[in-house]
Amino acid sequence: MNRPSVREVALDALLKVEKNQAYSHLLLHSTLTNAGLDKRDSGLLTELVYGTIARKRTLDYYLAPFIKSGKKRALWVDVLLRLSVYQMVYLDRIPDRAVVHEAVTIANKRGHKGISGLVNGVLRSIQRQGLPDVGAIADPIERAAVQTSHPQWLMARWMNQYGENDAIAMANANNIPPEVCLRVNRMKTTAAELVAHLGHEGVEAETSKLLPDLAVIIKKGNPFVGKAYKEGLFTAQDEASMLVAKLLGPEEGMDVLDACAAPGGKTTHIAEQMSGTGHILALDLHPHKVKLIAEQAARLGLENIETRAEDARTLQTKKHYDRVLVDAPCTGFGVIRRKPDIRWSKTEKDVKHIANVQAAILAHASQFVKQGGTLVYSTCTIEKEENEHAIERFLDTHPQFETNERFYRRLPDHIQANGRFSPLGLTILPHDFGTDGFFMVALTRKS
Numbered sequence: 001m002n003r004p005s006v007r008e009v010a011l012d013a014l015l016k017v018e019k020n021q022a023y024s025h026l027l028l029h030s031t032l033t034n035a036g037l038d039k040r041d042s043g044l045l046t047e048l049v050y051g052t053i054a055r056k057r058t059l060d061y062y063l064a065p066f067i068k069s070g071k072k073r074a075l076w077v078d079v080l081l082r083l084s085v086y087q088m089v090y091l092d093r094i095p096d097r098a099v100v101h102e103a104v105t106i107a108n109k110r111g112h113k114g115i116s117g118l119v120n121g122v123l124r125s126i127q128r129q130g131l132p133d134v135g136a137i138a139d140p141i142e143r144a145a146v147q148t149s150h151p152q153w154l155m156a157r158w159m160n161q162y163g164e165n166d167a168i169a170m171a172n173a174n175n176i177p178p179e180v181c182l183r184v185n186r187m188k189t190t191a192a193e194l195v196a197h198l199g200h201e202g203v204e205a206e207t208s209k210l211l212p213d214l215a216v217i218i219k220k221g222n223p224f225v226g227k228a229y230k231e232g233l234f235t236a237q238d239e240a241s242m243l244v245a246k247l248l249g250p251e252e253g254m255d256v257l258d259a260c261a262a263p264g265g266k267t268t269h270i271a272e273q274m275s276g277t278g279h280i281l282a283l284d285l286h287p288h289k290v291k292l293i294a295e296q297a298a299r300l301g302l303e304n305i306e307t308r309a310e311d312a313r314t315l316q317t318k319k320h321y322d323r324v325l326v327d328a329p330c331t332g333f334g335v336i337r338r339k340p341d342i343r344w345s346k347t348e349k350d351v352k353h354i355a356n357v358q359a360a361i362l363a364h365a366s367q368f369v370k371q372g373g374t375l376v377y378s379t380c381t382i383e384k385e386e387n388e389h390a391i392e393r394f395l396d397t398h399p400q401f402e403t404n405e406r407f408y409r410r411l412p413d414h415i416q417a418n419g420r421f422s423p424l425g426l427t428i429l430p431h432d433f434g435t436d437g438f439f440m441v442a443l444t445r446k447s
């Protein structure tokens, strides 16, 4: 039996995301593992799946004049057309005629002659007539939403919160795939040594410009299959995410509560900052995710982490902690470049719902902060409702806490000089430093 082509595998993956609301990053991981593709084809598959999901709205705008609206077609036909136009518009290395040929072959295999004729006709018309002009859309919000491929409600919200220029810049940044970034396990090595170790494994890397002592950026190769990974020399983590444990500022021998800890990126960073001393209680609601924290801690050689599957809204303990981190569940709009489907699957209702969960976790976890201790609240979203507004509400009802701007000195100079600080926290938009979008704030419990 013939093995399906990369484009057929991509089509199936895209259909699963459409039908089941499957998360693209999880689905892609299992598809790549099961498809048995070589390195080049895996790269192409990733690009086709992520790119077609990310550019969906723009692609549908391009396709609209060429297909009859209101006519019922099988979902796979629409997805195949999107996938094909994605390649024609965004991938220079694949000639248009090859794209059309492959699309017609797939349509022939899956449908009747009429359908392959339709696919052929639509794609050839686009080749002949060119794409419709997005600039012709009169409404500025709709135009920006189509141009950057985001839902209109989200673009409207961002324009409202950050102004037109930042909203569009942020949306454009969401369409740029992130670099692979590693956090150096300072208990075992240094950034310069890690670059050298990886070099011996054929992986090209360089130290990060934002966090030169802590982070390494991969330029070429897969760092997750070699000795350096197995021996726990690093953890995959975005640079903005690394700032959170820096802001928390844990010290050796301290007691730390990490209330929403899985999969353990920040927990293990905190543990490394404490050189494996002290004690970290790492909670997460989901038992299967808690296992991931323990696995990572073992790989990194960290013995100061206790994991527990527990709801941070109902934790019972008499203990008080020097540091408490609430890295809250959120809409994730800061990590759209990693999970492009989030923009299509989340709704305005989700923002409201998750804001209530965040408020409950923050209120409950805050009671375990020692007097004079630090509470850090962070999210990987850029929704003010989940960030500044959440902190404003918290401070209104918890006068024993105050924000502490002194702690921002723990962050790199470049962030201190150019970050978007407000009295309620630091917001990092994806286009500010080429990182994920994040929010973080440090609060002190008054003595």
Ligand SMILES: C[S@@+](CC[C@H](N)C(=O)[O-])C[C@H]1O[C@@H](n2cnc3c(N)ncnc32)[C@H](O)[C@@H]1O
Pocket (backbone or CB within 6 Å): 259, 260, 261, 262, 263, 264, 265, 266, 267, 283, 284, 285, 286, 289, 310, 311, 312, 313, 327, 328, 329, 330, 361, 380
């Ligand atoms: C943003 S993620 C945490 C990421 C983690 N801190 C890291 O750096 O790897 C939020 C986590 O909160 C967990 N969560 C959601 N509701 C929770 C609750 N009520 N109590 C504890 N954890 C919860 C989710 O399962 C999710 O793993």
